[in-house]
Amino acid sequence: MKNQENATKYYDNFSKIYDFVSSKRYYHKPRQYAIEQLELKEYQTVLNLPCGTGQNFSYFQNYLHQTGQIIGIDLSDGMLEKSQRKIKNHQWKNIKIIKADATKINSNWVREHLNEIKIDVILCDLGLSGFPDWQNVIDNLLDILTPNGKIVIMDWYIEKPSLRGEFIKWIGKGEVNRPIWQYLQTKVEQFKIRTFKQGDIFVASGRK
Numbered sequence: 001m002k003n004q005e006n007a008t009k010y011y012d013n014f015s016k017i018y019d020f021v022s023s024k025r026y027y028h029k030p031r032q033y034a035i036e037q038l039e040l041k042e043y044q045t046v047l048n049l050p051c052g053t054g055q056n057f058s059y060f061q062n063y064l065h066q067t068g069q070i071i072g073i074d075l076s077d078g079m080l081e082k083s084q085r086k087i088k089n090h091q092w093k094n095i096k097i098i099k100a101d102a103t104k105i106n107s108n109w110v111r112e113h114l115n116e117i118k119i120d121v122i123l124c125d126l127g128l129s130g131f132p133d134w135q136n137v138i139d140n141l142l143d144i145l146t147p148n149g150k151i152v153i154m155d156w157y158i159e160k161p162s163l164r165g166e167f168i169k170w171i172g173k174g175e176v177n178r179p180i181w182q183y184l185q186t187k188v189e190q191f192k193i194r195t196f197k198q199g200d201i202f203v204a205s206g207r208k
């Protein structure tokens with residue numbers, strides 16, 4: 001709990017410079033590939049957890065053309081303010097931002113907050129390496145995904161200790177060696193994985 005509070009406070013502050021430090025350019029290729037893997041179609045609903053400053057929104061709109069719905073969830077007010085600003089600047093009308101804890105997102109939460117909406121695809125990017133109880137988060141995301149819906153996870157995986165790994169852990173306040181994609185592989189159909197940045201970032205996907 002204390003760790004979670006610290007992480008949220010950290011991201012509230014980090015939000016001020018996040019879009020410069022965690023540059024669009026650095027993550028462009030894995031992001032573009034991850035969102036391509038969603039196979040998102042017009043009028044569908046995509047859930048993005050954690051949505052951070054909303055760096056994915058313009059990518060989603062390339063597929064949705066402002067139809068359907070984008071639901072962005074994050075726990076940091078600072079990060080959500082930045083994403084709200086992007087929504088306002090672009091005058092996007094199909095995005096809903098919700099402040100919530102990833103570890104509490106389950107079918108009851110969806111019933112209460114999203115009125116039993118059908119979630120067609122889910123993108124979980126750079127979140128599971130930091131969330132407590134991450135296996136449970138994956139289980140719950142699969143639970144709320146519509147049958148045959150696609151889940152895509154983009155995150156770090158640096159198996160052996162390295163300076164780069166230590167830097168990522170320090171700046172992201174998470175871990176870099178959690179067996180996230182290995183866990184997903186046991187839970188989905190049509191599992192697929194591709195790595196980026198000399199193998200340090202993975203994009204894994206599958207169908208429920």
Ligand SMILES: C[S@@+](CC[C@H](N)C(=O)[O-])C[C@H]1O[C@@H](n2cnc3c(N)ncnc32)[C@H](O)[C@@H]1O
Nearest residue numbers: 011050051052055074075076079101102125126
């Ligand atoms: C490295 S950022 C990634 C944001 C975004 N997905 C991106 O790729 O730019 C990690 C995000 O996780 C959020 N976060 C941390 N713990 C969380 C939790 N328990 N529930 C929801 N969001 C959380 C932070 O506020 C932060 O925005």
